[in-house]
Amino acid sequence: MEKKIVHAPPTTTLEELFREAHSAKHRAYCPYSKFRVGAALLTTSGKIYSGCNVENASYPLSTCAERTAIVKAVSEGEANFQAIAITSDVDAGYCGPCGACRQTIAEFGLDIDVYLLNPQNECKMFKFRELLPFAFTPRDLQKTRATHDIID
Amino acid sequence: MEKKIVHAPPTTTLEELFREAHSAKHRAYCPYSKFRVGAALLTTSGKIYSGCNVENASYPLSTCAERTAIVKAVSEGEANFQAIAITSDVDAGYCGPCGACRQTIAEFGLDIDVYLLNPQNECKMFKFRELLPFAFTPRDLQKTRATHDIID
Amino acid sequence: MEKKIVHAPPTTTLEELFREAHSAKHRAYCPYSKFRVGAALLTTSGKIYSGCNVENASYPLSTCAERTAIVKAVSEGEANFQAIAITSDVDAGYCGPCGACRQTIAEFGLDIDVYLLNPQNECKMFKFRELLPFAFTPRDLQKTRATHDIID
Amino acid sequence: MEKKIVHAPPTTTLEELFREAHSAKHRAYCPYSKFRVGAALLTTSGKIYSGCNVENASYPLSTCAERTAIVKAVSEGEANFQAIAITSDVDAGYCGPCGACRQTIAEFGLDIDVYLLNPQNECKMFKFRELLPFAFTPRDLQKTRATHDIID
Numbered sequence: 001m002e003k004k005i006v007h008a009p010p011t012t013t014l015e016e017l018f019r020e021a022h023s024a025k026h027r028a029y030c031p032y033s034k035f036r037v038g039a040a041l042l043t044t045s046g047k048i049y050s051g052c053n054v055e056n057a058s059y060p061l062s063t064c065a066e067r068t069a070i071v072k073a074v075s076e077g078e079a080n081f082q083a084i085a086i087t088s089d090v091d092a093g094y095c096g097p098c099g100a101c102r103q104t105i106a107e108f109g110l111d112i113d114v115y116l117l118n119p120q121n122e123c124k125m126f127k128f129r130e131l132l133p134f135a136f137t138p139r140d141l142q143k144t145r146a147t148h149d150i151i152d
Numbered sequence: 153m154e155k156k157i158v159h160a161p162p163t164t165t166l167e168e169l170f171r172e173a174h175s176a177k178h179r180a181y182c183p184y185s186k187f188r189v190g191a192a193l194l195t196t197s198g199k200i201y202s203g204c205n206v207e208n209a210s211y212p213l214s215t216c217a218e219r220t221a222i223v224k225a226v227s228e229g230e231a232n233f234q235a236i237a238i239t240s241d242v243d244a245g246y247c248g249p250c251g252a253c254r255q256t257i258a259e260f261g262l263d264i265d266v267y268l269l270n271p272q273n274e275c276k277m278f279k280f281r282e283l284l285p286f287a288f289t290p291r292d293l294q295k296t297r298a299t300h301d302i303i304d
Numbered sequence: 305m306e307k308k309i310v311h312a313p314p315t316t317t318l319e320e321l322f323r324e325a326h327s328a329k330h331r332a333y334c335p336y337s338k339f340r341v342g343a344a345l346l347t348t349s350g351k352i353y354s355g356c357n358v359e360n361a362s363y364p365l366s367t368c369a370e371r372t373a374i375v376k377a378v379s380e381g382e383a384n385f386q387a388i389a390i391t392s393d394v395d396a397g398y399c400g401p402c403g404a405c406r407q408t409i410a411e412f413g414l415d416i417d418v419y420l421l422n423p424q425n426e427c428k429m430f431k432f433r434e435l436l437p438f439a440f441t442p443r444d445l446q447k448t449r450a451t452h453d454i455i456d
Numbered sequence: 457m458e459k460k461i462v463h464a465p466p467t468t469t470l471e472e473l474f475r476e477a478h479s480a481k482h483r484a485y486c487p488y489s490k491f492r493v494g495a496a497l498l499t500t501s502g503k504i505y506s507g508c509n510v511e512n513a514s515y516p517l518s519t520c521a522e523r524t525a526i527v528k529a530v531s532e533g534e535a536n537f538q539a540i541a542i543t544s545d546v547d548a549g550y551c552g553p554c555g556a557c558r559q560t561i562a563e564f565g566l567d568i569d570v571y572l573l574n575p576q577n578e579c580k581m582f583k584f585r586e587l588l589p590f591a592f593t594p595r596d597l598q599k600t601r602a603t604h605d606i607i608d
């Protein structure tokens with residue numbers, strides 16, 4: 001399910017992507033953490049899907065902004081992504097996506113660009129492969145299985 | 153966060169809600185379970201948000217159709233719901249939503265109507281309170297805490 | 305995977321189960337919610353496994369006391385349960401388990417007794433089937449699938 | 457919550473850790489994926505806690521071997537870890553832990569050694585920081601928040 005991204009998105013597309021991420025942050029439902037996060041996902045077809053964190057009184061049922069954006073896209077029939085922008089209210093430095101979101105991204109390819117934004121719209125970019133080295137991917141489930149191990 | 157639903161949605165709205173649930177099922181990303189699920193959520197403002205299940209090679213990172221629809225709505229600023237329709241490919245009888253989805257619904261109110269649909273568009277309706285009795289809700293987090301228990 | 309529970313556990317066993325639930329609460333790792341929960345699970349073979357909630361800075365990666373106890377038991381080879389006791393610091397009334405925990409319990413059978421305890425060790429008992437009516441269970445995945453729906 | 461690990465565990469401890477991981481794999485409850493995983497966690501106090509994956513008919517309620525081991529340890533009062541060993545039935549190469557497990561590990565420190573084992577007990581070692589670069593950690597929640605962003 002991997003694909004190559006040869007060209008970076010045009011500047012105007014990135015500007016729109018970043019604006020959508022900031023805007024989504026304002027719709028965060030996070031009465032428990034009070035930690036607002038916004039994300040915007042750019043498909044290879046050029047569409048943008050945005051998301052925010054949506055929490056739950058039973059904390060494990062909460063979900064992140066990045067995953068909200070991803071399930072939104074997939075449920076609209078889009079599963080090829082070229083970039084994701086992520087922002088929070090953290091003022092200094094940048095926050096990386098959590099491991100669960102990295103795993104969710106990995107399902108749909110390892111060649112996405114990850115833009116971390118601060119509230120001033122400054123950004124730091126990572127190649128996704130830098131963020132989840134030695135990823136567990138759909139291919140792992142298809143690998144040949146041993147019939148014995150050192151115990152049996 | 154509860155609200156009262158006085159009137160059932162008009163028939164044409166329900167028809168559209170059901171159609172959206174079936175349609176969303178066709179966009180399910182479920183290469184592991186091969187169990188397609190579609191959901192459509194009706195807000196009290198009359199909007200419909202649909203969702204499908206989106207799975208992951210690391211199974212716990214999968215999410216359900218109902219939760220996809222809910223985070224989609226919340227991330228668009230809608231958090232008051234009057235009905236949800238849910239369907240799968242199961243031919244005989246109806247499948248209830250999983251407990252995680254019930255918990256996610258409960259966060260936004262306990263007065264939503266739950267319509268379970270089969271592939272022939274026949275339905276079975278539950279009041280949400282019937283499906284998650286004695287629910288854990290945002291109110292539980294605000295209850296007075298004891299300063300001692302039988303141990304200390 | 306269902307099984308019938310004919311006899312209630314003896315009083316001394318229940319007393320020990322309750323004590324284990326309270327005790328586990330004191331080991332809760334919940335720096336975010338500050339909502340301590342303890343659970344103790346009684347297997348049909350008479351063993352007790354206890355658990356507490358274990359939270360994460362990325363809230364969705366948190367897990368509940370009940371699920372901690374369940375995975376502990378299963379990972380020790382025990383998957384038949386007759387009772388679970390659950391407690392928190394909430395002083396008045398009783399808190400029900402969240403929907404995700406109900407779903408996790410349902411995987412291993414629907415005939416477990418659920419004891420909700422307050423800090424004073426008073427309890428309220430539910431039959432599990434009362435807490436997750438019309439449950440989604442392993443059987444649902446095995447049901448016959450329709451080859452067409454109203455859309456195709 | 458970080459801590460420095462100065463000395464590698466002694467060889468006999470590692471041998472026992474690896475054996476526990478293999479052994480735990482045999483207790484995996486994975487009727488859906490049929491992908492058995494075992495993990496064993498070594499605390500800085502020298503104790504070993506093992507875990508396996510525990511799945512659910514509602515796939516998102518499944519949990520991984522690594523997280524089973526972690527919640528087991530935490531619920532027994534141990535939250536300082538020096539090494540984790542992980543194994544599956546995959547014959548060739550090694551499978552990395554999923555992103556959700558990496559996030560769960562990160563909560564308790566970034567200096568743990570991760571040993572990936574194949575069924576023949578050969579291993580590949582990673583420093584945890586290599587597996588989750590730019591991790592989201594408890595510190596992120598405490599960072600100063602901006603009072604404005606480019607939108608408001």
Ligand SMILES: [Zn+2]
Nearest residue numbers: 064098100101
């Ligand atoms: Zn995340």
Ligand SMILES: [Zn+2]
Nearest residue numbers: 216250252253
């Ligand atoms: Zn569900």
Ligand SMILES: [Zn+2]
Nearest residue numbers: 368402404405
């Ligand atoms: Zn729970």
Ligand SMILES: [Zn+2]
Nearest residue numbers: 520554556557
């Ligand atoms: Zn995992």
